[in-house]
Amino acid sequence: MPSTSLPETITVLDVSRFTYAQRVCAAALQGLVNRSSPAIYLDYGIYDDPAARRTNEVFLDEELWQTKYRALLGNQDERNLAYYQQKFGLTLASSSGLIDLVARHIDLLGGLVVWDETFPDTVNIALMLAARENLLPVTAALAAEFTNLGLMIKHDLRGRWQDRVTLYRWAFDNLFDGCKPGYAACIEPGWQRPEFLDYIVQQQIFVYSLSATAGGLGSQLLMLLAFGPPRLREFLFSLRLDGLIRRFALTWMGLRSPEVKLSNRIQRAVKALPYPTIFGWHTRRDDELAFMLQLTSNGLRLVPSHLAGNFSFHGGLPARGIPQKPPAPAPVLDPQGIYLTFTLSDGDQLMMMHTGELGNWDSPLRGRVPFNWEVQPLLNGIAPALLERFTATAAHNDCLIAGPSGAGYIVPPLAPRLDAYMDETARVCAETGINVVTTYVADPPARVLRELAAHRGSLSGFLAGFAVVTRAPLQTGAGVAVIANRFPSVEQIALNAPDLLAKINEEINRQLATLRDAPVFIGVHLFAYRTTYEDVVRFTEALPLDHVHTVRADEFLQLFQESDRRKQSGK
DSSP: OOOOOOSEOOOOOOOOTTHHHHHHHHHHHHHHHHSOOOOEEEEEEOOSSGGBBBBBBBBOOOOHHEEEHHHHHOOHHHHHHHHHHHHHHOOEEEOOHHHHHHTTTTTGOOOOOOOOOTSHHHHHHHHHHHHHTTTEEOHHHHHHHTTTTTTOOEEEEETTTTSSSHHHHHHHHHTTTGGGTTEEEEEGGGOOOTTTHHHHHTTTTOOOOOOOOOOOOHHHHHHHHHSSSSHHHHHHHHHTTTHHHHHHHOOOOOOOOOOHHHHHHHHHHHHOOOSSEEOOOTTSSHHHHHHHHHHHHTOOEEOOOOOOOOOOHHSSOOOOOOOOOOOOOOOOTTTOOOOEEEEEEESSHHHHHTTTTTTTTGGGTTTSSOOEEEETHHHHHHOOOOOOOOOHTTTTEOOOOEESSSSBOGGGHHHHHHEEEEEEHHHHHHHHHHEEEESOOSSSOHHHHHHHHHTOTTTTTOOOOOOOOSSEEEEEEEEEEEEEEBBBGGGGGGGHHHHHHHHHHHHHHOOOOOOOOOEEEEEEEOOOOOOOOHHHHHHTSSSTTTEEEOOOOOHHHHHHHHHHHHHHHHH
C-alpha cells in the first residue's frame, strides 16, 4: 500500500553510467529503503544503449530511435520526478555515489550476498535472499568495496549450481513459500536490465528465468486454441474440449523440456489473490507469444515489467484516485459515416506508463484529436499516483482504455478461469473510471464472447485484437459490443507510420467510393514502436470532412451499437 507520508528529502542517484552489477546493487538498496517510504529515486538516463531497445527482437533500430523516438521519449525518470516534485512539493538531493548511499543506510543492511557472474541466473537467487534478509546483492569485485563499510558476506552463491533447472528447483523448494503470495516474476538476467528489480526486492517477489518454449505438438495445440481456423475452434470450444487440449499441451511441453516442466510447476503454485499475477517478460530462449500462451494456460495474468524503473518509488506515493472525466453523449449517428478510432498499443506495459506512453502523453498536440490510450489498470494498486498522472491530466479527447485483455495481459481463449479474470477486470476498471478494454484475440470463439459479456460489469465494450490473423468481425452479444480492429493485419504490424496510414487511407477512399447503406467502423490498433500520436494528428486533420469521423473508443462502441440496433430493427 502507498505510504501516507513522504520523507523530507528524496535522494536521487544517477545510475546512467553504472555497470550492470552496480545497477543491480543500487536497485536492491532502493527496494529495501523504499519499503518504509519512497526515499530513493534512480535516474537511468536516456536509453541510447541499443541493448535497452531490444529483447529477442529490435523494437526500435538506431535510425528510428535517433530520428523519431529519442526526442519524444527524453529522460522519463527526470520527467516523472519533475511531475511528482510539483504535485507533492518534494525536496530533492543528489547522492554522490553508490558507496555514499549504502553508507547512509548501513543500519538497515544485514550484509552481502555474492552472485556468480559466470552464471548470471544466480542474481535472481541473490535478489530473493536480499529481500528476505536485508542484504545487498553484489559481485565478488563489489563485495570488496562494501566490506570496507563493515558489511560481511552472508551468502556466496558461486559454484553452487550447474544449470538453471537445478538452481530454480532449489529456489522453489527453499524460497517460494517465504515470498509474497499471489505473485511471481520472470526476469531474464541475460538482458542485464535491472530497472524493475527495486520492486521485486521491495515486495519480496519470487523471481525465476525458465523457458516457456518446447516446440512441437504442445505449442501447436495452444496456438490452435488461440488463433486456429475459426470453424475448428468453434467446434472445439462448443464441445468444451479446449480445457482437455490445453492441459495435454502443457503436460506434453513439460515432457519435452525440463525448463518448461519446472516453470509450469512454479506458475501453477502462484495463488489466486484474487488472480495469480506474474511480472517481468519472456526469456532469451522464448518470444512474447510462447510466454503468453504458457502463462495464460496456467491461469496467470502478466504485468509486463521490462525496463520499468522506480516502481518501489511510484508505489509509495499517495493518490486521490481521480477517475477519468465522463465522456460526452455520443454524437448523432451518420448513416453514411465512416468512423475511425485509433488506439496506441502496449499501454499494459509498466514501462509505457513510466515513460508517458513513450513520450506521447507529453506531446503539445495531445487533446487535439480523439485518441485511445491503452493503460494498465492494475496500476490502481501498484502505483496509483502514476496512474493519476494520466487520469487527472487527460483531455476530453483522451480516452483511457485497458490494455490486453483487461486487468493484466492474457490470451482470453486460453484462460482456464476467464470468468474470474473478467470479474477482476470489471472491478478494477470500475475503480479507475475505465469502461473500454482491448481484448487480445480479434475473433474469439462464441463461448469466450459470452464470458466477456457476462462478466463485463460496467464496461461498455471491447476493441478486439492486437492484429488480425484471420477474421475481423464486428458483433454485439448480450448488450455488449466486441469490435475487431481492422488494422493492422499480422503482416502490417511492423510497417512504418506512413505506410500503415497510407493503407488506412486507401480503405477510407474505397469506402467513400462505395454506395453504403450503413455506417462503416474501422478500428486501428497502432504499434507504439512505429506510429506516434502526432502521426495520427497529422493524418486525421488531412482527412475529408464529409462522412469521415474520428472518435474516442467509448463513442465508437456506442455508435456501433446504435447502428446495429437500427439494422436489427430494419430502420
